[in-house]
Amino acid sequence: MLESLDLWVEYLIRFSHVVAGISWIGSSFYFIWLDSSFEPPKKSRENVDGEVFMVHGGFYYQVDKKKIAPGQLPEKLHWFKWEATLTFITGFMLFIYLYFLNSASLLIDPSVMNLSHFQAILFSLIFIIGSWFFYDVLFHPNIKIPNFLRNTIGLLAAFALIYYTPTVFSGRGAYMIVGVVFGSCMLLNVWVRILPGQAKMLAQAEAGQTPDYSLGQKSKSRSVHNTYFIFPVLFIMLSNHYPAVYNHELAWLLLAILTLVGAMLRQVMITKKSIEKWLLVPAMIGLMSLVALTSKKDMTVSEANKGLSYSDIQPIIEKRCLSCHATQNTDDIFTVAQKGIILETEELVRLHKDKMLPQVENKVMPLANKTQMTDEERAQLIQFLKELDTDQ
Ligand code: HEC
Structure with a gap:
């Protein structure tokens, strides 16, 4: 009777992961939209930077974008952190369930590298944890390097990760590890870099001081990064249905292109500058190059x-x-x-x-x-x- 338990455990974790993911990405998209839709208040009000009116389900909603000030704290403040956390927890459970158990068969491809079960788990954890530390140090506010250089190094490091993982793991495993790296950076950005700054500002306001708004500014880049990660992560999450992609001989190139296309689509979606909408053109060229790359079949029929x-x-x-x-x-x-x-x-x-x-x-x-x-x-x-x- 319990033979099918496996199946239902996987089904349930996957279901929870998808539901949590929809809530997380859904609320992120909502806030991205909100941020880009605020207009200066019609009647100027203290500490209000922008306002937006919406209609949904028969009611009207008015949202203000404001700075918090001493003595103006609401009794109940809604944080959006559990969506991200639950997405990560369920995602990591699914990752362990599918990729670490069963002798890590889905991570290992002996024709790539003959890893043992233990090595496969160890190496993937090294990739995941190492990547976070590299990323976190590179973008740490105390490390003074010009932003342009920082972003370039960050992008090159992401490509290096995409390039090297398929030289260690199976194609499918490599894609998933890159996805887990991006997902972990997103979650840790929220908990380690974004929330503490917000909590500090709140505490300052509660103590009757003017909050140090630069704290919010410092973590801004991490919030922005998270929006760039969304589409690449989603591409990767869906990739395990497409062996022609993850097992392609140039799997790393396909993933690098997908990552860039995902980042460009994000830009097109969010930007208000009409010139940046043109990024849709290279994004489409990227997608077409994927079609071209995967069309080639090297198996000759005798x-x-x-x-x-x-x-x-x-x-x-x-x-x-x-x-x-x-x-x-x-x-x-x-x-x-x-x-x-x-x-x-x-x-x-x-x-x-x-x-x-x-x-x-x-x-x-x-x-x-x-x-x-x-x-x-x-x-x-x-x-x-x-x-x-x-x-x-
Ligand atoms: C050592 C065990 C093993 C052997 C041998 C094996 N498979 Fe599989 N197969 C699996 C596993 C595990 C999955 C599920 C993978 C997953 O979770 O997506 C699977 C899934 C599949 C699927 C479903 C893929 C999908 O669309 O989701 C097909 C089709 C398939 N195998 C065909 C084959 C064929 C054909 C052979 C022989 C040439 C074969 N398998 C040999 C373990 C095996």
């Missing part, structure tokens, strides 16, 4: 593989796939049919052919090539699956 029948292919599937995709799995770790995909009969193979092809073509399956499928067998299975497509 004449000998043409016209293979199911009986030619069945032994390959049996040897290389069924240990993890059968009614009774024999794999030591994956004891139930993975993703519910069972490949025991011709009908089932036909049913799943569209899912099988990208997995096999992009060398995602057999997972970490645990069953040691040869290139020849792979080419045969690919050709067979492609011909099934044209059969119908």
Whole structure:
């Protein structure tokens, strides 16, 4: 009865992660919109910098943007920090569940680096924690370097991370680690750099002093960075459905382009300068270059593989796939049919052919090539699956 517990645990964590993520990104988008929509107050009011009127669900809302001043504190102040925190906690749980357990099979690709279970976990933690410290020091207000230089180093470091992770981990694992790095920086920005400044200003106001508004200004750059991280992180979170992307031989380049495109889309979305709207052009060129890069297929079809029948292919599937995709799995770790995909009969193979092809073509399956499928067998299975497509 408990065999399916695994599935539901994953389902529930994923669900919570998506719900928390929607609340976080949703409220971030809302505040980005709000910030760009304020207008100077019609009647000037003390400490009010801007006002905005909205209608939603049959009611009208008026929001003021204001500075807090001594003696003007509201009784109840709403902070937006739990959305971010819950997104991170559920995300990290999901990361541990999928990538650290099960011998870290989704992190390791022996053809990239033959990591042990322990090494895979250790190295990914080093990447994640190391990246935060590097980032935090680079953008620390006490470190005096010109902003232009700081941003350039930051961008180059992000590209270095994107470049090196696929030389250590599986394509899918590498993408996810970059996503976790960006996500961790976002969360730590909130807790370590943004909230303490705000709390200090609040405490000053409560103590009857004029708050030191430069504290808010100091953490401003971290808030801005967080908005740049949003789209790249979302791209990465969705990437594990696309093996043709994360297992591409230039997976790092695709991710670098996606990151840049994501950052440019953010700029276009937020900016008020019409010249910056033109960033949509390089963003579109970036997307088109992704299409071009992923269109190339290096697998050449040899004449000998043409016209293979199911009986030619069945032994390959049996040897290389069924240990993890059968009614009774024999794999030591994956004891139930993975993703519910069972490949025991011709009908089932036909049913799943569209899912099988990208997995096999992009060398995602057999997972970490645990069953040691040869290139020849792979080419045969690919050709067979492609011909099934044209059969119908
Ligand atoms: C060592 C175990 C293992 C072997 C061997 C294996 N798979 Fe998988 N397979 C997995 C796991 C684990 C997943 C789920 C991955 C995930 O969480 O996305 C999976 C998922 C899949 C999926 C679903 C992908 C999707 O769309 O979500 C397909 C299709 C698939 N495998 C096909 C194959 C084929 C074809 C073979 C043989 C060539 C094969 N697998 C061999 C472990 C294995």
